[in-house]
Amino acid sequence: MLARRIIPCLDVKDGKVVKGVQFVGHEVLGDAVDMALRYRDEGADELVLYDITASSEGRTVDYNWVRDIARALDIPFCVAGGIRSAEQAVKCLNSGADKVSINSPALERPDLINELAEMAGSQCVVVGIDSREMALPLPKSVEHFSDKEGQPSKNVDYYVHQYSGDPDKIRQAGRRTLDWVVEARDRGAGEIVLNCMNQDGVRKGYDLKQLRLVRDLLDIPLVASGGAGSTEHFVEVFDQADVSGALAASVFHKKIIHIPDLKRDLRQAGIAVRL
Amino acid sequence: MITVIELGCANTASVLFALERLGVDAHLSSDAAEIAAAQKVVLPGVGAAGFAMNRIHELGLFDVIRGLDVPLLGVCLGQQLLFEGSDEGDVQCLGLIPGRVTRMEASKDFVVPHMGWNQLEVSRDDALTAGVNDGDYAYFVHSFVCPVNDCTLATATYGEPFAAMVRKGQVWGCQFHPERSSSTGARILENFVKL
Numbered sequence: 482m483l484a485r486r487i488i489p490c491l492d493v494k495d496g497k498v499v500k501g502v503q504f505v506g507h508e509v510l511g512d513a514v515d516m517a518l519r520y521r522d523e524g525a526d527e528l529v530l531y532d533i534t535a536s537s538e539g540r541t542v543d544y545n546w547v548r549d550i551a552r553a554l555d556i557p558f559c560v561a562g563g564i565r566s567a568e569q570a571v572k573c574l575n576s577g578a579d580k581v582s583i584n585s586p587a588l589e590r591p592d593l594i595n596e597l598a599e600m601a602g603s604q605c606v607v608v609g610i611d612s613r614e615m616a617l618p619l620p621k622s623v624e625h626f627s628d629k630e631g632q633p634s635k636n637v638d639y640y641v642h643q644y645s646g647d648p649d650k651i652r653q654a655g656r657r658t659l660d661w662v663v664e665a666r667d668r669g670a671g672e673i674v675l676n677c678m679n680q681d682g683v684r685k686g687y688d689l690k691q692l693r694l695v696r697d698l699l700d701i702p703l704v705a706s707g708g709a710g711s712t713e714h715f716v717e718v719f720d721q722a723d724v725s726g727a728l729a730a731s732v733f734h735k736k737i738i739h740i741p742d743l744k745r746d747l748r749q750a751g752i753a754v755r756l
Numbered sequence: 757m758i759t760v761i762e763l764g765c766a767n768t769a770s771v772l773f774a775l776e777r778l779g780v781d782a783h784l785s786s787d788a789a790e791i792a793a794a795q796k797v798v799l800p801g802v803g804a805a806g807f808a809m810n811r812i813h814e815l816g817l818f819d820v821i822r823g824l825d826v827p828l829l830g831v832c833l834g835q836q837l838l839f840e841g842s843d844e845g846d847v848q849c850l851g852l853i854p855g856r857v858t859r860m861e862a863s864k865d866f867v868v869p870h871m872g873w874n875q876l877e878v879s880r881d882d883a884l885t886a887g888v889n890d891g892d893y894a895y896f897v898h899s900f901v902c903p904v905n906d907c908t909l910a911t912a913t914y915g916e917p918f919a920a921m922v923r924k925g926q927v928w929g930c931q932f933h934p935e936r937s938s939s940t941g942a943r944i945l946e947n948f949v950k951l
Contacts, residue, residue, distance in 0.1 A: 483914055484873040484893060521938070526873055552773045557895055557936045574802075577769040579897070579936060602803040604869045604897045671869050700862040702871050725872060755873045755893040 484755040485719050485747070486526040486726030487740060488704065489733045491516055492533045493562075496546040499533070500734060507533075510734060513546055514553050520733070521556050523740040526755060528558040529582065529674075529728060535563030542569070544576045551577020559607055567596040574601055582674060584609035585643045588654045588661075591668060598669025603701075608670040611645040612658040612691065613678035614638070639691055642678060662695050673699065674728060676706040684710025684732065692722035704728050712738065712746045719752045758782040758949070759794035761821075763811040767802040771831060774935030778942065780949050788816045796826055796951070801833030805857070805900070806845030808833055822850055827951045828927050829884075835922060835929030836902055844900050852927045855903040866915040869899045874912045874932075876920055876940075882909050884928050884947045885921065892940045894920065894932035902931060 491498045491513065498516045499507035510516065517528055530550060532542045541563045550558060560573050561582035570581045581601075587593050587608055597606045617636040639658035644650035654661075662673055675695055677688030687708045696703050702725035705718045709729035718727050732738045744754045758775055762768050762784040775782035775798075782798075785791055799821065801808050812818050821828070830838045837849045842857035849857070862868035873893040878885050888910070901918035904911055909921040912931070921944075922929040928948065934941035 482875060483870065486872050548769070551770055552776070555774065555777070555936060555938050555942060557897075557933070574767060575769055577767075577773060579767070579770070579933075604871065604899065605802065672871065697864075700864060700867050702867050702869070725867065 482753045484526065484753050485724075486704070487524070487715070487743065487754070488527045488529055488726050488728040489520045489525050489740075490529040490531060490706070490728050490730040491520075492730070493530050493546065494532070494534050496543070496549070498734075500731075514549050517550050517554050517558070520740070521554060524744055524756070525556065525740055527556060527726070528554070530558060530560050532560070532562030538563075541565065542573055544572055547573055547576040547578050561607075561609060565593070567593070567600045570597050570605070571600055574605055580605050580607050580672070582607035582609045584611065584645075587665065588641065588643050588656070591664065594665055594668035594670055598671070603669045603671035606670050607672045607674055607704075608665040609674045609676060610658060610661060610665070611642040611676045611678055612639050613642060614691065615640055615653070617653075639694070645676075645678065658691070659694060659698060663698055666699060666701055670701065672702045672704060672725075674704040674706050677708060680708030681706075682731065683708065684737075686710060686714040687718040687722065687727070689717060689721050692718065692724060696723050702726065710737070712743055715743060715747060716750045716752065719747070720750075757794070758796045758798060759791055760784050760798045760800060761791060761817070762786045763801060763808050763815070768800050770933070770935045771798055771800045774942070774945055775949070778946055778949060786815050786817070788820045791817060792820045792823070794824075794826060796948070797821075797824060797828045798948075799828065799830045799834035799837065801831065801837060802897075803833060804844060805833060805836060805842040805849065806847045808837055809847050809849060812837070812850075818850070822852065825926060827948065828852075829948050830927075830929040831935075832898060832931060832933055835919075835931050836898075836900060838922065838927060838929050839902055842900060853902075853907050853922050853924050853929065855905050855907075857900050857902055860899055860901055860914070863915075869897055870901075870914045871897045873937075874914060874920075876910045876912055877917075878910045879908050882923055883951055884923065884944060885909055886947050887943050888940060894930075894934070894937040894940055896920075896932045898931060902929075
């Protein structure tokens with residue numbers, strides 16, 4: 482049986498794994514290769530390595546550490562950060578990455594998804610989506626449909642956000658999440674990582690409602706991201722949102738959840754995992 | 757010395773690195789004469805069957821690969837290329853293993869690509885499957901599948917069973933990525949090295 486995947490996400494800067502400390506630089510957690518191997522030993526099914534400064538420094542991923550990780554690691558890994566062209570993606574894959582994940586650049590130029598899928602195959606193309614539920618004011622033309630209190634109706638829905646890595650640049654991308662998910666799939670994405678921003682970093686559980694809505698639209702793998710805080714959260718995201726994988730960062734880095742214990746508990750809860 | 761065929765598809769580096777981890781002398785080549793003289797050959801591949809077969813023809817490798825009398829291991833798309841043909845681009849493949857590669861039908865319950873760790877069921881004993889047990893996990897990423905037949909060494913099931921490992925004579929194949937399948941994958945590559 483196909484196992485559900487547990488995917489630690491590592492933020493990498495200059496070959497080191499770092500933990501963001503708001504606005505005051507980054508604390509180094511360890512060497513990227515060492516940390517990747519540690520998670521491999523603990524039973525991680527896949528890793529995401531995110532070059533956190535690539536986008537803001539206007540460059541692409543540093544292929545040197547991609548190659549170092551590929552040389553050492555014997556589980557799959559995905560590389561994210563600043564990939565803006567099919568050529569850059571192919572360089573990453575040729576350096577040994579199994580997949581590349583694109584987020585803001587795909588919103589800037591959606592054809593990037595098609596180009597990547599054509600050059601490397603859909604199975605290498607992950608589209609990351611930062612999404613949150615919010616109310617947008619309705620256009621003036623429909624404002625007269627106001628509710629009982631005379632307040633203008635709002636468009637409450639899930640909306641895609643862009644440049645979420647940078648607090649000064651983050652903005653709403655002007656797209657409904659459910660539309661963008663389908664478009665990304667149609668353009669050739671092989672997997673969607675849905676980062677539910679309402680839940681991100683608060684460790685109160687994945688956004689099951691949003692994930693379920695997206696899952697119901699998809700026949701490609703969906704990975705949940707944002708909100709993991711306990712084993713129970715992983716159980717419910719697999720049981721209730723039926724995702725292929727669950728991604729998390731801080732609970733693993735801060736050793737709140739130990740992957741071997743998590744996998745044992747998941748198996749006890751009847752969820753197929755690789756032990 | 758193992759020669760890894762470089763078709764210009766992505767991912768050949770990972771196979772080379774995995775062999776390096778085993779302490780094996782391996783190198784990349786797309787040169788017909790070099791491949792014809794190789795002691796052992798790996799045919800990796802990620803991407804589309806049509807693109808890969810075109811490259812094989814352009815590089816003059818079609819008859820070279822078909823004529824090899826040393827162990828050959830096809831990995832992922834490389835295994836699919838060993839079959840007679842593929843529905844992916846309706847392309848004629850190498851014809852070293854009987855049968856045709858077909859598309860996995862995506863559904864809500866069985867999302868495609870089939871991506872992740874799935875379990876192997878060993879169909880028969882073979883040098884390549886030595887030490888591999890039923891239920892061992894391997895890492896798969898693919899949207900097309902190879903049929904189960906007399907050449908099947910191991911199956912995996914995703915909706916339907918399909919050929920996860922194959923063998924005919926000196927030709928072997930893995931649908932999964934041994935270079936990304938942790939200790940099980942390393943064992944299989946080591947078995948290939950020892951052939």
